Amino acid sequence: MLGFIAFWVVTAGMPIVLKGKSSFLTNNTDVSSTGPEEIQDVDSGYYVALVEIGEEEENFDLVLSLNSSWTTVPGAECDCHNVSNKLEPDNDEEKDISDGTFEVGYGKGYFSGSSVKDIMEIGDFVIRKQEFLLYTKDERLEDLAGDGVLALSPTQVSNCSTNFILNMHSQGLIPSPKFSLYLSQSSDSYLLFNESSWLIKDPNKNHTLSLKTLSSAWVFNASKISYDDYIKNITSQVFLMVELSSIQGPYEDISKFLKLISENKDCTNGKYLTCSCNENSINSFPNFTIEIQGHRFKITSKNYIQFSNSKCKVLFEGRQDEYWALGIPFFYEYYSVFDLDTKKVTFYRNSLEDDDQDNEDIKDPDGKAEDNSQGQGDEKKNMYWKYILMIIGICIIFAIIGCLIYVYFRKKKEQERDMDYIRMQR
Structure with a gap:
């Protein structure tokens, strides 16, 4: 039991x-x-x-x-x-x-x-x-x-x-x-090693990607990137890489994005573009969106910027090939559930992060923004009620077991009393 x-x-x-x-x-x-x-x-x-x-x-x-x-x-x-x-x-x-x-x-x-x-x-x-x-x-x-x-x-x-x-x-x-x-x-x-509801803001609002070919990597096909007013159709593979600290993509595409960021900012080039900034100015950096299997995923500036000592390090890197690699900044945006049986990955907005009013929500393939305005309070209440009901259920199970034990011993006692009565009659 x-x-x-x-x-x-x-x-x-x-x-x-x-x-x-x-x-x-x-x-x-x-x-x-x-x-x-x-x-x-x-x-x-x-x-x-x-x-x-x-x-x-x-x-x-x-x-x-x-x-x-x-x-x-x-x-x-x-x-x-x-x-x-x-x-x-x-x-x-x-x-x-x-x-x-x-x-x-x-x-x-x-x-x-x-x-x-x-x-x-x-x-x-x-x-x-x-x-x-x-x-x-x-x-x-x-x-x-x-x-x-x-x-x-x-x-x-x-x-x-x-x-x-x-x-x-x-x-x-x-x-x-x-x-x-x-x-x-x-x-x-x-x-x-499960899908935890307490980390999901809205279970009905998710996006699932499917592996099309057997691979040793979680790799999918991307069709579009966009930021600010710029949109570009692409035909590239995109890798999910929690072992990577940055977002990587073709050098030409990354260079254009970094050029937009550096406009009207005091920036220096190194392994990463680094700009003078303060914590309040992080939201002024543009968001980056990539479309994968018809689903649009956004990476906000608060998650691709590493802030320290009045400097903003932009965690985007150019590659010499045509691949895209979504590293840790992507996983800061989404709680990700990997199914090794179906070879699918389901993404939810990270529910424990503070809401950002400037953030767009994940959009469906038709381009309509989903309403993710539901607060964390309702989710926490649902989680608490779930655990309360779970505890009540366990108590009911033990109560039923206790009743069965009580009935068993009561019947046994009655049988013994009947046997004693029969012996007395004899």
């Missing part, structure tokens, strides 16, 4: 989140939190999650990656970037190390090592025989702000194993093979 109740609570949308820690920001100590445990932003370029490997439960900070099929963990003999932790050899009976080594690409570099199956713990979940790359060497990954990579791609690892979320589902740990991301500049950020 308790197992049923626990399963019911999970499927009802209770948050299942991960605690993050960053050796780069917190000197390898746990990040304290009064609310749900969070993943941690590292140097504004990565998000990491705490994962435990093996019977000894060794801790690793793994960078979240939507475009990696392999979770990677450094071995004890690793000749690699400045990692904080390494997996020591043990006598774990569940460990299964394959013969031979191979390379796994990541960004401009790669990991080299062997395939390993071992126990993997993430949050409160214990995943058996999870396959990952135990790497002993890496190249050109000096900037990786973690011990390794936590793979969140839509494809399985190999012909004989699946990624950890599919394994969680097959082992009965989660009701469906889903995960979701809530990233925020002003509050905690979360990785969850």
Whole structure:
């Protein structure tokens, strides 16, 4: 019965989140939190999650990656970037190390090592025989702000194993093979293994993208970009990349957007365009919109501007190819739910962010703006009522069980009394 109740609570949308820690920001100590445990932003370029490997439960900070099929963990003999932790050899009976080594690409570099199956713990979940790359060497990954990579791609690892979320589902740990991301500049950020209503402003107002081809990345086709009065039709692929700190696109398109931004501003060019500004002037920067599969997604200035010391760093970068890559600023705008079964991603406006009156709302394919004016108060009330009803339901279940037990023992007592009466008659 308790197992049923626990399963019911999970499927009802209770948050299942991960605690993050960053050796780069917190000197390898746990990040304290009064609310749900969070993943941690590292140097504004990565998000990491705490994962435990093996019977000894060794801790690793793994960078979240939507475009990696392999979770990677450094071995004890690793000749690699400045990692904080390494997996020591043990006598774990569940460990299964394959013969031979191979390379796994990541960004401009790669990991080299062997395939390993071992126990993997993430949050409160214990995943058996999870396959990952135990790497002993890496190249050109000096900037990786973690011990390794936590793979969140839509494809399985190999012909004989699946990624950890599919394994969680097959082992009965989660009701469906889903995960979701809530990233925020002003509050905690979360990785969850469900779709949580408390992070959704309006469940009826969402946009869903579908993968058209099997890929190791969450990649879709974009058809249009726009900002200010400028509109351009495009035929480009767009990648979702939580492991990227900026928005990237073809050099020509990005240059035009940055030129518009720098007009009448004191700006300097570097890796990023940086302009003199103050917090109140951030809203004067133009919003950027990209259309994907007929859905228009807007990235507001408050989410692509990094403000510090009266300087506004514009997190847009040009590329030499025709691809677009939507990094962390995009995820600041949208709470994103990834379904590994249907290969779809559903986007909702981030409900915990303050409303911005200057922001346009997501528009439907017909170009009509949706009304997202509903406040957070109603959502919170709905959430509270949901949990209250859940508690009432649990109480009713226990009350019914108590009544059944009472009736059982009462009938048993009456039967015993009848038997005593029969004996007395004899």
